[in-house]
Amino acid sequence: MIYLIMFLIAVAAYFYGCFSTAKMVAKTFRSLNIYKVGTGLADTENIYAHVSRLLGVLVGLLDILKALLFLLVTELLLRLLARSGAVPGSELLYSKNIMLIYGLAMLIGDCLPVTHRFRGGRGIFTYTGFLLYFAPWPMLIALLVAWLIIMIWKQIRFAQYVIVILPVLLTHVFYTFIPLFRKELPPYFVAIIWGVAIMMGALNFIVSKKLGEF
Numbered sequence: 001m002i003y004l005i006m007f008l009i010a011v012a013a014y015f016y017g018c019f020s021t022a023k024m025v026a027k028t029f030r031s032l033n034i035y036k037v038g039t040g041l042a043d044t045e046n047i048y049a050h051v052s053r054l055l056g057v058l059v060g061l062l063d064i065l066k067a068l069l070f071l072l073v074t075e076l077l078l079r080l081l082a083r084s085g086a087v088p089g090s091e092l093l094y095s096k097n098i099m100l101i102y103g104l105a106m107l108i109g110d111c112l113p114v115t116h117r118f119r120g121g122r123g124i125f126t127y128t129g130f131l132l133y134f135a136p137w138p139m140l141i142a143l144l145v146a147w148l149i150i151m152i153w154k155q156i157r158f159a160q161y162v163i164v165i166l167p168v169l170l171t172h173v174f175y176t177f178i179p180l181f182r183k184e185l186p187p188y189f190v191a192i193i194w195g196v197a198i199m200m201g202a203l204n205f206i207v208s209k210k211l212g213e214f
Contacts, residue, residue, distance in 0.1 A: 002089055006098060009074065010105040016070055017109025021062040022047050022121060025055055035119060039211055043121020045156075060125045063110075067129025071103055096134065096186050103130045104196055111203055122204050124160050127196075131167050134193065138170035160204060168197040 022042040026034040030051055034042045038050030044063060048056025078094040081087060092098060107130060111123040131139040145166060146159035172190050174181040 018113035063125035
């Protein structure tokens with residue numbers, strides 16, 4: 001029963017990730033088909049660069065909230081389920097390692113949505129919300145560094161890779177050297193988020209290669 005519930009939540013997370021905020025904002029505010037604008041990607045960067053900077057910021061914030069709120073609400077509902085005693089052993093459903101599976105399914109849905117013929121976006125801001133849930137301080141530090149890189153050197157692409165890699169690196173450092181930080185995370189957590197970060201980096205590299213950015 002537990003594994004069936006886990007599987008159903010992961011499937012729901014994937015289809016939730018398929019919901020494109022970029023597509024919604026472009027259609028709502030400008031009556032545009034985002035797949036026919038700029039790079040053709042349904043992501044924040046395409047909206048920001050080829051539609052409107054203000055709408056780009058809005059899409060970025062919505063993507064962060066999309067991921068963060070999904071994980072927070074999912075955890076809350078699963079905790080309520082566990083307290084009800086309706087499903088024995090349901091505490092496992094909201095352990096950090098299992099929540100990572102839900103978050104990963106959502107990220108894959110965002111980047112490779114079956115509902116849009118697998119034409120998603122880079123997923124950077126959805127990934128940001130994902131890591132704000134699991135490792136808020138490392139992610140906030142990475143966002144500050146990325147913002148400084150953009151403000152001082154205007155290197156948006158490099159800043160994206162900083163957002164992908166730096167918070168995971170910081171999480172690894174904190175996990176290794178700060179006992180209090182380590183107590184809050186389960187075994188294999190760092191290895192799993194390194195895997196997620198590598199997946200995101202590879203996906204963004206492939207997208208950039210296709211667009212001729214390298």
